[in-house]
Amino acid sequence: MEKSHDNDDQLIAEYLAGDEDAFTALVKNHLTPVYSFVYRLVGDARNTEDITQETFLKAWKHIRRFRPGSNFKTWLFTIAHRTAVDFLRKKKDLVFSDFENDKGENALLATTADSGPLPDEKSMDAFDAAKLEEALVQLPPLYREVLLLHYHNHLTFDAVAGIVGKPLNTVKSQHRRALLALRGLLNHMNF
Amino acid sequence: MQEELNERFFAGLPEIAPPAGLCGSILALIERKRKRAARIRLAVFSAVAVSSFAALIPTFRGAWEEASRSGASHYLSLLFSDSSTVLLYWREFILTLAESLPVFYASIFLGTLFALLTSLRVVAKNIHTAFLSTRYTLR
Numbered sequence: 001m002e003k004s005h006d007n008d009d010q011l012i013a014e015y016l017a018g019d020e021d022a023f024t025a026l027v028k029n030h031l032t033p034v035y036s037f038v039y040r041l042v043g044d045a046r047n048t049e050d051i052t053q054e055t056f057l058k059a060w061k062h063i064r065r066f067r068p069g070s071n072f073k074t075w076l077f078t079i080a081h082r083t084a085v086d087f088l089r090k091k092k093d094l095v096f097s098d099f100e101n102d103k104g105e106n107a108l109l110a111t112t113a114d115s116g117p118l119p120d121e122k123s124m125d126a127f128d129a130a131k132l133e134e135a136l137v138q139l140p141p142l143y144r145e146v147l148l149l150h151y152h153n154h155l156t157f158d159a160v161a162g163i164v165g166k167p168l169n170t171v172k173s174q175h176r177r178a179l180l181a182l183r184g185l186l187n188h189m190n191f
Numbered sequence: 192m193q194e195e196l197n198e199r200f201f202a203g204l205p206e207i208a209p210p211a212g213l214c215g216s217i218l219a220l221i222e223r224k225r226k227r228a229a230r231i232r233l234a235v236f237s238a239v240a241v242s243s244f245a246a247l248i249p250t251f252r253g254a255w256e257e258a259s260r261s262g263a264s265h266y267l268s269l270l271f272s273d274s275s276t277v278l279l280y281w282r283e284f285i286l287t288l289a290e291s292l293p294v295f296y297a298s299i300f301l302g303t304l305f306a307l308l309t310s311l312r313v314v315a316k317n318i319h320t321a322f323l324s325t326r327y328t329l330r
Contacts, residue, residue, distance in 0.1 A: 027217055035209035049213055056217045057224065129203045151201035179197070 008072035012063065023063070027056055030073065033153060034080050040133075040148055041084045041141055051087055055080040074159045077149065081163050088141060135185040143178035146171060229320035232313060240310035246303045254300040257293035266291060 008029075014022035034055055039048040058079050066075055136144050142164070149160045161171040258264045266288045269277055277284050 023221075024218060028214060031209055031214055031217070032206050035213065036207040039207045045210070049210065049216075052209065052213065053217050053220055057220055060221050061224075129205060132200070132204060147201070151198055152204055154198075 009068060012066060012068070012072065015063065023060060026059075026072070030076055031056075033073075034076060037077065037148060037153065038080055038084050040136060041145060042087060043137065047087060051080070051083050054083045058083065071159065073153075074155065074162060077153070077155070078163045078165075081145065081165075131186070131189060135182055135189060138185050139178060139181055143174060143181055146174045147178050147182065150175060226321055229317045233317040233321050236310040236313040236317070239306060240314055243303050243307040243310060247300075247307060250296070250300040250303045254293060254296040257296040258291075261291045261293055263288060263291040263293065 008026065011022040011026050011029075015026070031052070035048060035052050038051045038055070039045070042048055042051060055076065059076055062079075066072065136147070139147070145164060146160055149155045149163060150157065155163070157168055157171055157175070160175075161168045164171065166174075255264065258267070266284070269284070
């Protein structure tokens with residue numbers, strides 16, 4: 001079960017006071033969300049394991065830089081994002097995002113996205129998580145990341161902007177375009 | 192409203208369970224890095240401890256010789272031979288002693304002593320971390 005913000009602060013304070021078990025508890029609490037996030041970003045188990053390990057190692061190394069009172073989950077996801085982006089850059093997997101301008105607009109996507117609605121409440125009864133996974137995989141990593149962080153990990157746009165290191169308006173714009181692209185993909189899949 | 196619908200839509204996405212051994216691997220990796228860092232500190236501070244120990248006697252001798260030359264050692268011996276006079280004129284005594292003390296040599300000696308004590312403390316702390324303790328494990 002994911003621990004609350006206050007609980008994270010408490011665990012960090014205990015760790016900094018010398019209780020090493022507190023860091024183990026932090027790893028256990030955040031492992032699944034971080035692993036899921038990274039897996040959906042990079043798409044294969046082997047690399048996800050490496051990136052997740054690296055993320056927690058970096059968190060352990062730099063935990064003294066964590067500002068008390070700020071959100072540990074956001075801080076940890078920022079590390080996971082940067083580690084994953086470094087990995088994707090090495091793999092040169094961010095080609096799609098090269099079509100993006102400074103405002104987060106993607107010329108390629110704008111010409112291919114269907115502007116139909118997301119599945120409505122009625123069709124959600126027949127919701128198939130596998131279809132959504134399939135559609136998400138086809139989204140560019142940056143769009144996928146914004147949607148997952150906001151809707152799946154329940155982070156605010158402010159927090160998402162901090163994690164991906166982009167201005168708030170850019171993230172909001174990416175979010176809109178990501179939804180458009182997702183609608184297009186789901187409609188294309190007859191969902 | 193649309194935001195709520197989207198949230199519900201994504202709520203169906205399951206968390207992907209990490210492999211069973213991943214948590215243990217992460218903790219083992221951290222443990223390895225912690226021990227490696229402790230061994231590096233141990234090597235560096237052991238070298239500092241040995242060098243500062245070797246430098247301790249020459250720096251003390253240098254400081255003492257300089258103190259004898261400047262007369263500071265005579266003033267210091269007054270503390271034992273004529274302590275009542277020293278107590279009576281303690282302000283003048285301190286000023287005279289401060290003027291005659293070989294500050295440069297005394298600083299070198301005290302710096303060496305400080306380096307020795309600090310490095311011994313770090314060595315003692317890191318011997319335990321590097322070879323004896325295992326903190327990050329799954330319990």
